Amino acid sequence: MVAMAKRMKIFEIVFNDPTKTFYCSGDKVAGKILVEVLEMTRVTAMKVLGVGCAKVEYAKGKQRCREEIDYLKYEDVVHLDDHPADTDGSVILRPGNKYEYSFGFELPQQGQLVSSYKGKFGYVQYFVKAIMERPSHPVLECKRHFEVEEPLDVNTPDLLSPTGGMKEKKVTCMFIPDGQVSLNAKIDRRGFCEGEEICIDAKFENTCSRIVVPKAAIIAKQIYQANGRTKVFRQKLSSVRGNHIISGMCDAWQSKSIRVPKIKPSILGCDIIRVEYALMIYMHIPGSDKLVLELPLVIGTVPYNGFGSRTNSMSSQDGSVGTSSASWVSLRMPSSAPPSYCDIRRDNSLEQPLTPLLDDYDGGDSPIFMNASQFQFPPLPTYSEVDEDYNNCGARMLPVC
Incomplete structure (x- = not known):
């Protein structure tokens, strides 16, 4: 972000690692404040703020509901390296030169931060703000946001x-x-x-x-x-x-x-x-x-x-879903593969116009259709069944009641 003012050509914040997409608790946020002036300017102080807050705001009838919580508050005064300063600590910035103020701070430890978020009625945001103070001139500010994503492990x-x-x-x-x-x-x-x-x-x-x-x-x-x-x-x-x-x-x-x-x-x-x-x-x-x-x-x-949930999911199959039997969940597969239906020629009589069966009022869903014409399914492929004689004991199959 560049804040343009009458005497400023560049006033912005850059992070040391611009490829970093998000920070976690305990990470260090470090970077530089880049300054280039168009006219000779005296700077009395350069402050750096690290801010993180959650804010909710919405209207409820005639009442304006607003709430805010701070998660990060950092403030420091930074100085130019190898640059002479006056007795009052101020420095003179000259045109044609680029100046860099370095800063760095650590984020609070785990449990003290909340992940960045932007919603319809509120947000959680984090940013670094630079404040330049000059004698007899308004304060100049620039800001750069950064994302925080707190780890949330589903393997608990x-x-x-x-x-x-x-x-x-x-x-x-x-x-x-x-x-x-x-x-x-x-x-x-x-x-x-x-x-x-x-x-x-x-x-x-x-x-x-x-x-x-x-x-x-x-x-x-x-x-x-x-x-x-x-x-x-x-x-x-x-x-x-x-x-x-x-x-x-x-x-x-x-x-x-x-x-x-x-x-x-x-x-x-x-x-x-x-x-x-x-x-x-x-x-x-x-x-x-x-x-x-x-x-x-x-x-x-x-x-x-x-790992971890296999035992739970296997043991849950021994019981039920809610109060019903789990027999409809755990199907027993046959010992031999069923005959293949891949060679069945498609019956062209199925290629008939489809008529709506039911209006579905959920937006974004496609309607349900059924085939209105009468048709005959093709015959199943032929296959043979072989009775097995176990140990020649004359065992026979009994009907399942």
């Missing part, structure tokens, strides 16, 4: 433990009972990082007369607090959907994945700004409110290392 026992839940909803039509819908879902951990896949195991049941659609979405929730009031802003970041479920049917997801988009990590340590995430699993019901289950997520900066 709490964030590696599975989580899940169950929800159900009775559906009515003109105050007449119309069955119910229910969902049962779980994920194997709560902590994720940008770019990782969240695998969802879920079961959906529909006993109402309507066609419902299961969906999942990653939700960001920004919470701002000021003057004893709270303001919440919710945003849907990414979503996936399943197949429609007609009346009297159910459906299951086995490790259905949704990718964590490029988002800021969770902010949990600030008293006035919190950034939380959740996986929202829900069922779209035409003519009724959605059935929603929210599972909390923590978005970190240190990715999952592949």
Whole structure:
């Protein structure tokens, strides 16, 4: 940033490592203040400030809500090296020369800072400010921001433990009972990082007369607090959907994945700004409110290392998702591979115009379609079955009850 004034050609701050994208607690912020003047100028003092603060501001009716917290306060007076100064400490800067004031300070230790953030009603920001004092002239200032990103490791026992839940909803039509819908879902951990896949195991049941659609979405929730009031802003970041479920049917997801988009990590340590995430699993019901289950997520900066949660997720398969049986989650694969369907010639009778089956009111989602014409599926490929005689004991297969 260059502050131009009548007698200034250059007045800016540069960091020693311009390629550094962010700083962490305990890091050293170092750089130089570059000055070049157009006319001879006397500088009585050059101050450097390191500032970090969280600020919330929004209107609530006629009231203006405002709150601020300081996380970094550093101040120092810097001097020119090998440059003569008067008895009062002032220096004379001459045109044609470039002057450099060096500075450096350490950020507070872990637990005392909050990651940089900019939201709808507040922000957390850090910057270095240079203040030039001159006799009989206004004070000149220049500023340069820097990013802070506090490490958040998702490989902790709490964030590696599975989580899940169950929800159900009775559906009515003109105050007449119309069955119910229910969902049962779980994920194997709560902590994720940008770019990782969240695998969802879920079961959906529909006993109402309507066609419902299961969906999942990653939700960001920004919470701002000021003057004893709270303001919440919710945003849907990414979503996936399943197949429609007609009346009297159910459906299951086995490790259905949704990718964590490029988002800021969770902010949990600030008293006035919190950034939380959740996986929202829900069922779209035409003519009724959605059935929603929210599972909390923590978005970190240190990715999952592949250890720690395997035991939890394996042991959880012995139980259930919510209160239902886990048999729909852990399917047993057959001992031999099924016949291949790759050689089946595609039936051209399927190439028919598609007609909408259900209007889906969620913005950004594509509608559901069904095939309106009647058709016959092609026959399955032929294969043979061989009865095996174990130890020649005359054992025979019994029907499964």
